Structures are given as structure tokens and as C-alpha cells.
Amino acid sequence: MFIKNKKWDHKYFLNMREEVLNSWPTGREVDLKEAFLYLASLPKEKHTDYVLKEASQNGKTLLQPRAGVPILKDHIALLQYLQDEGGADILPTTIDSYTRQNRYKEAQLGIEESLKEGRYLLNGFPAVNYGVKACREIIESVKVPVEIRHGTPDARLLAEITLAAGFTSFEGGGITYNIPYAKDVPLENSILYWQYVDYLVGIYAQEGILINRESFGPLTGTLVPPSISIVIGIIEAILAAEQGVKSFSVGYGQCGNIIQDVASIKILDKLTKEYLASFGYYDVHLTTVLHHWMGGFPEDEAKAYAVISFGTIAGAISKVTKIIVKTPQEAIGIPTKEANASALKNTRQVLNMLENQNFIDEDKLSQEEYIIEREVRSILNRVYEIGEGDIAVGTVRAFSSGILDVPFAPSKYTYGRVMPVRDNEGAIRYFDFGNLPFDEEIKNFHKERLEERARFEKREVSFQMVLDDIYAISKGRLIGRPR
């Protein structure tokens, strides 16, 4: 397969489009001209990009829950509840896992059984099966914008249907919705599929309809070192911009060390803007997203609330544009609507109480920013190099050689050698660098930090330490101390 970071030829797109729209009956409901009119007719408060702009101009942080159930009317009621009772600023529609794997038949079975049995057999909303018209009922039943959230390597049909239906934000990317969400989808394929989505969004943009695209920063959610997440966010922003996307959000999953989290969000914002500009994409509206801790949660609700409230601190200090909120029932299963709304209230209260407070040590912050920035540049520059000037080519090559790597990923297209572990203050460091192209300064920095922890805990840095860290938060602390 041949892939490049180059705006698609329109004919190429149209040919592929035929195939995509024919892959499931509801595909034929999509009529782009009609969709432009429909989206243009929506009030501006239902357009994600407008809401994001208003927020960043007023220094406000928006809150978004996760939610999706397989029965349409229940899904609508759920979103209305999260909007009215929880005060969500942007609503989600989380797609079920069969749809994510393009297994629409199984999704159909899931809808039918759910309806029959009166309980949910799918873990999300199967938007493709519902089709454009049914999806519009969602948009018309709420007052705020709705984003499609999923984890689909090939989301071409999903995008066609949901964008036409009036969802004004669409999460994912050729890397972030492949590496953590698939086992054997080659990166060339998923990047290509996502260029399709971005090109489609670009067509909307040409009509003056700004669809927000969001990269899924947290990846595997489990001790992902910030620089890896940031590099990938920047690459997806560039890939999207090339296809014509004008509104993009880069995301980040909380690590837990406040300094590291704030530094990461700042660098994510700064470097994405810088690289976009240096690649010549000047007119992309860029915003940032923080995900509350994405790894294993404590089962106890009071403790889970603690993880959530704690996670909000970094969001408040970094003045991130949006927080995607976890719930007190995270460890158990898909949350009740009440738990979901409660999490939004909890997050809002912490945000509000931290309003205007600034207590962060700027020196420590700069030090951390310095190291993250150097790491990001080291990787990105090397990706660019081995791609011989093409970031898409570079990405594929970087992943196969371990120049880019994601810990704990299920995909066989990751090199899989990078191993993270926390330092003595809870920041996520590299225990094994795999093939990441870091110089001695960076490597020594990490080594020293880990030695400090090893001394403190009187044990070697080992896989046991990593295991302890994976369990730590669910067992009541940030750092997996021995015993």
C-alpha cells in the first residue's frame, strides 16, 4: 500500500466513497448536499468548534462525559439527563465495539436482542446500523454539540453517516484508533482510512461547516509516557490538516504527577501549534483535551471520586479546553446516568474552586517542559527524517522500527519494547527506551529519576515495579510501593 501525507485527489476519494457507502445499507442514506444544508441550519451552539472557541476565549474549561447505549430513545434520554442534570457542555455518543470492528451484523443482533430482552447487550450506540435519519433525532433532542467517540481503525462509513447526521465532532485518528484498538490492522491501512475521514471533514470545511476532529491522546491509558502521546497527537494533527481539517483537538490522558501533567498539556498545545505552522497549516483552530486517569480505577466509589477530583487539578491549572470525565463506577462497568452526572458535578466543583488559583512552581514546570519538549522533538524529527520528509511514511516506518512505540498496545504493528514506570514523585518515566531516538541527556535524566525511586524503595527497577504501578491507583495510591 502506498501512503503519503498529501491531500487526496478528489476522484480518488469519490471512487473509494462509492465502495464505503455501499458497505452497509444505511450508507445510501448519505447525501452530502443535503447534509451541508442540514448542518448549516443547526444553531451555532450545536457546533463543537463554536463552543470550543467561545470556551478558549473566555478561559473556560468544558466538560464532556462518556455515554452510549444501544437503544435510540434510551440514548437520547441519557444524553438529555447528562446535559440537564450533569451540566455537560459537549455530549458524546460512544459507539459499541462491534461497530468499531465494522461488524455491523453482530451489532444488528445486539440491537435486536437488547430490544427484545430490555437490557443492553452492546457497550455503545451502533450509529451505522441506525443510519442518518435516526441519528439526527439525537442531535435534535439536545442543546449542545455531540461528539462521536469510538476506537475504530476504519471509521469511514461511521464518519459519513454521523457527520451527515449533525455530529460536529469526531474522535480518532490513523494511529490512536489503531494501535490501542486493534491487533492486526496495518498502520498504512488505518492512516489511509483516516485520511478519508479527514478529507471528508475537509469537504465540509470548504462549505464553511467546521467539524472538529479530535485525536485520542490516552492511547492504552496505562502509564503512557507523555512524549509518546504528544508526538502522536502532533502527527495526527498534521495528517488531518493536510486533508483540509480546520478544527482539531489534541488529547492527553492524565498521568498523575501534577507537574508532569500540566507541563505535558502546555507542550502539547505549544508544539502542535508550532509544527502545524511549520508545515504550513496556519488556519487550524487548535484546542486541548484532558482525560481523567485512563487506567485501572479503584472499585470503591469514594476512592474513585478521589481519582476524579484529583485529575481535575491538572486540568484547572493548565486551563485545558475540555476535560473528558470519568465516573465513580469506572472499575465496575458502564456507569448509571446518575453516577455519570455526579462525576460531572464533582469535576465542575473542583474546577470552580480552583478558578483563578495559581500555585504551580514555574521552575519545576519549566524543567519538566524542557525534557518533554526535547523528547518530542527527538522523536518527531527522526520520524520526519526516516519518512524522507513525509510524516505519514515516517510514521509507518517509525512504528515498525520502534522509533515510535506505545506501551501495552495490543497491535502487532507496535515494536512493543518501550516500558514505562513511575519515578519517586509519581511522574511516568522510561524504564526501557526500546528504540526511541533519545540522546544521553534524556536517557540519563530518566535513569537518575528511576534510581532515586529504587533507592527510596530499596529494590531494583524491574517489571515487578511496573506491575505495582499498573495496580497502584486501583489499590489506593499513585506509586506502586512495595508491599
Add this chain to the structure above:
Amino acid sequence: MFIKNKKWDHKYFLNMREEVLNSWPTGREVDLKEAFLYLASLPKEKHTDYVLKEASQNGKTLLQPRAGVPILKDHIALLQYLQDEGGADILPTTIDSYTRQNRYKEAQLGIEESLKEGRYLLNGFPAVNYGVKACREIIESVKVPVEIRHGTPDARLLAEITLAAGFTSFEGGGITYNIPYAKDVPLENSILYWQYVDYLVGIYAQEGILINRESFGPLTGTLVPPSISIVIGIIEAILAAEQGVKSFSVGYGQCGNIIQDVASIKILDKLTKEYLASFGYYDVHLTTVLHHWMGGFPEDEAKAYAVISFGTIAGAISKVTKIIVKTPQEAIGIPTKEANASALKNTRQVLNMLENQNFIDEDKLSQEEYIIEREVRSILNRVYEIGEGDIAVGTVRAFSSGILDVPFAPSKYTYGRVMPVRDNEGAIRYFDFGNLPFDEEIKNFHKERLEERARFEKREVSFQMVLDDIYAISKGRLIGRPR
């Protein structure tokens, strides 16, 4: 009445003691010699001072809930639950409000009706009515130390009974258990009553039994400027030390601005130690206590959790020795045991996640420490001056002339002119200084901070702003912004 900061004459104490022990039948159960033996026989883990020392040596922060119900066996079950399920490090026994006013007859009625109706008609545990023997059942049923918490201007009999029963910590003081808790008890009286308690604790100390005494820092719990609370803590520490107390804790109610809270706890610790030493009390073991926000709470539990988790941040950063934990049901009524245990878990999780993290801006912290320290010294030195070298005399005179003042206090022995309000970052500042002896530098500092907020909100600093601040946290934010 004649009052001085001077160790009591033993005969004077003994005379008064007769009267005290005769004021209610259970008083006659107290036998000091037997009490010494009993307390000496308790394992060290049941001695508050031991537990506090262990904690401060290991940099650990202890957690203590609030709890007290009128029926003995329920009270014991409640404490066991908070110990086993909640993981409380120190347990409380909160005394009911009739006992606090020495209205033992009404307390008796309350016990009887509670037993009869099977529901609680008292808001705490009436320890005096139960007497020494019954109280010991509590101590013998739990594994950790138990503190008596109340709000009693005249707690002489309560102290006699509960100390003999094995409670190894006793909260209160002549100022902190009068000004917020009484209407017309003269300060001379309450200070005298508390000298009695401290002298009694001193007698235990002579026998090698260290009873911890704790000052009630939060006072009225409502926008109390830190310097007021710190000055009063220091005075109570000095008064206690003079009577022979060897283990003392100074407390502080969270204000909500992280820098201000951390600075306050540091200054509280530093200056109390300094003043104790400068008065010649070298051997007092001093520790600090943080109370989660003591003012009005939000009714919603998720929001209340946010206030609690948020409050823990300052405790973690300042490495306070103990946190007294609020619950998600604070705004509604006395919490269920489950809510109480959950609050402990929530607090522990946040504490643990902040373990070893230090992200505080030391410059801002020093600036805040500087101003708090100057305020404290200004007041304290003036108190000493007008007391003609006697801090007890000075305190009485300072309160009557407004050199010391507590906002929103019910007591008519406060001058009642000081008025606090939050600045633009949420720190509590003085809007009206009343007669506090502050110089221009201090006054200007406050004025500038308030002008900043006024400009931001485009309105004058006024009582409406104070009102807005009183309601703010219960309505979802720290600062009472207009509308």
C-alpha cells in the same frame, strides 16, 4: 474575676475540683490514682500522643472523622466501623450540645427518649451522663486512640470523666470553645475553666501519661482569616503549656486558596513552636491539624466530595499531622456511618496520590507566609503589651477592645467588627479590620487584593460580596462572583 497565665496553685485546684466533681453524680466515679493506672495499662497505640509522634516522624498524615451518637452500643459500633471500614487513625467522640452547655438533665432526657423511640434525639454522645465506667467500654472496644470533641466553655467535669476513662486527647480551649460556641460566657470564665482542664492534663503528665490537648482552630468556620485563627492557637498553646500540658495540637480550618492554606499551616507550626520556646516551654510536643472546609457545604454529595478532595490537597502539601475529615452529607445532617467511612477513603486516596509530590510555588508561598507572619506578630505582640506581660490578661483585654476579633461569632465578648471577604484568587482577606492592630503595609496589602477583585467583578467590595462568599462553596464555587 482574676485571671493570669500562671500555673495554678494545687490547693486552688483541689478546692475547685470538689465542686466540679459534685456537680453531677457521675463526677464521683473519678478516682485519679486509679485512672493513672488504667491509662498506663493501655497499649501505646491507644495513646494519641504516641500515634501523633509516630506519624510526624514518618511524615504521615493521620485521618480522623467526626462521630457521636447518644446510645452507647451504637456509638461503639459506629467507631468500630469507622476504624475498620474507614481506616480512621484516630477516632472521635463528639459530645452532644446539651452536655456542651452543662445541661445534663436535658441530656439525660435525650438519652432516655432516644432509647425509648429508637432514634437519636441528641446530636452527640453525652459522656458526662454515661460516666467513667461506661465510657471505658468505648476505649476497650477500639484499637486506636479516641479524642473528645465538643465545644464546651466549661468542660471541667467532662474532662475529669473522659480522661479518667481513657480518652487520650481532648479538644478545646478557653477561647476556641467559647467565642464560637457561646453567647454570654465571659472570656475570663472560660479561660479559667480551661486552665482547670490543662492543669488536670498536667497532673496526668507528671505521672508520665501524656494527654494530647488540641485547640479548635476553625472557630466559626466561616471565612475566618488565617492570622486570627493562628494567633488564637498560639495563645491557647501557651496557656496550656503553662499549666503543664506536654502534647498540644494547633488546628486550622481550610480557607480554600491553596497557597494561603499551605502558608497558614506552615506559619501556625513555626510560630507556635517559636512562641512556646520564647515563653520558656521547651518540652511541648506540637503537631498541626487541618479541618476540611468548615463552612456551608453543597447539598449534592458529588459536589461535597469535590470540596473534601479539594481540601485534602493543602493537607498533603503542608504535610499536616492530622486531617479532620468532612463527609459528603455535611450539608444535610449528621452523616451515616457509610458516608463517614467513604469520606475517610476519599481523603486517604487523595493523600496517597499526592504522596511525594511537590508542585507549590515557593515564592508565592513565602509572600503569603510573610504577610500572615506579620499579621500574627502584630496582634500577638499587642496582646502581650496590653496584658502587661500576661497573655491571659492580654487576651481578655484584646477581645473586649477588638485587638482580637472573630467574624460571625455568637459571643457578645467579641468586638464583632472584623469582616472578611475573598480576594480575586479566593484567599480570605480583611474587608473591615475592626480594631486589629495592623500597620499600613498590611492594610494596603489587603486593600490592593480586594481592589483587584472589585475591578474584576466590576462592583464595590460590600457586605453583598461577603454574603456571596458565604454561600459560594455551597453553590459550587470558591469565590462568590456576582449573579
Add this chain to the structure above:
Amino acid sequence: MGERTVVLGVIGADVHAVGLRILDYALRSAGFDVVNIGVLSSQEDFIKAAIESGARAILVSSLYGHAELDCRGFKEKLQEAGLENILLYIGGNLGIGQKNWEEVEKKFKELGFHRVYPPKTMPDEVIRDLKKDLGLEK
């Protein structure tokens, strides 16, 4: 005193002073003549103040959880004092613990209160009710 006089206080051994301070301020700002007898007030204190001021309403505040014990027999004492027609409100945190609000309200209505307010009632609401009940708003 006039038709706009109300007596305000915290009953029993209760010292919660902040809500009282706010109610006082809000009632005055709304044009009422407030006789504020403060915290730690007995039934007798309320009655005495009401007689002396010729008040048309008594507003009892209770936060600490002993309201029920503190208010027993209040109605009867008011009748004895010839105040059977005075308007009687109560508010604050009236139960001990997590109570069912309907039960609490019923209990205090039985004790003779005309209106019973749940925790966190805002002053506006009381002022509206007072004006209505006293016929001050046309």
C-alpha cells in the same frame, strides 16, 4: 411596633450564628423590623421578645439537630401568652441525621409551625412567604 415586626432567633443550646446573621440582614433589607434575639434562645426569650415588640411573626432557626426537643410545648406556651395568632416559621437543619423531609415537615407542623423550611433555604423565599402570609403584598 408595626405590622412589619418579626422576632428572629436560634432556639435551644444551638450556637449556629451565620444563617441568623444573613436572615437578619435580608429581612431588614426587605423592609422588615427585625428583633434579633440571637443564638441560645429559650422559648421564653422568643415569647418575651414577641410581646414586647408586638411582632406579627416568630422565625425560629435551628441547625444543630435538637429542634424537636427544643420546640416541644412551644405552641402551648404561646397560647398561654396570648400569642395564638402569631405566625410561626422554623428553618435550618431540623432533623438529626439523614431524614426524610416529609416526616420532618409533618412533625413540626404538628408542633404548631405554619411553615417549615428545609436546609439551604434562601432568604428570598422566606421574605416572599412572610409578605404573603402577613398580607403585606397586594
Add this chain to the structure above:
Amino acid sequence: MGERTVVLGVIGADVHAVGLRILDYALRSAGFDVVNIGVLSSQEDFIKAAIESGARAILVSSLYGHAELDCRGFKEKLQEAGLENILLYIGGNLGIGQKNWEEVEKKFKELGFHRVYPPKTMPDEVIRDLKKDLGLEK
């Protein structure tokens, strides 16, 4: 392969890989021969691996909530393949949403699983059970 061989994988369209990684590590450390077929595995993948390796147990992991749909008919397929005696465990987050654990356990026992584990089960527990069920511990 020997009596200590077990097949491990995540069933269905589920990609949760972290627990699997840990189970793999823990089982190996405890002396088991682990055939880890990874995430996104079908019933057929499990059966094929079990036959090829002569495994004595199949450990199915499912986090994402579709376990029930994914496991229907598994027992029958195992019987067809002559694996009716193989030990069958399942764990992870087996229900969608906040389910009653007894119900979930019952459902999966009906589907043919010998042991069903609630969320957050620690590897030690499975290892203990495996050793017992396989008669490896005297």
C-alpha cells in the same frame, strides 16, 4: 505439551490488553506454560490453540461488556472439538453496566464456565484455583 499448559486470550471484539499481559506474566512466573493468543480472539482461535497445545485449561478474558454475546455456543463448539473436559475460566468485566454479581456468575456458569471471576481479581487467586482444579498441588 504438558499438564501445565493453559490457553489465554481476550475474546470477541475486545482489545483490553493490559490485564492479559499481567495474567500471562503471573502464570508463567507460577510455572505454567502459557499459550497467549492475544486480544480480539474468536471462539475458534481458543479451540485451535487448545488442541494444538494440548492445553488443560482455557482462560477467557473479557473486559468490554460483550462477553455474553461472545461466549454463546462456546461450550457446544468445545464439545464438538472433543474438548468437553477442558477446564474453562472466565474473568474481567463481564456484564455491561452495574450488574448484580450473582446473576452474572450464574449466567456464565450456564454458558459452561467452571469458574467466573469478578472485576479486579488478582492473579494469585486464579493460580491457586488452577493448581487445585488441575490437581497440581498436593
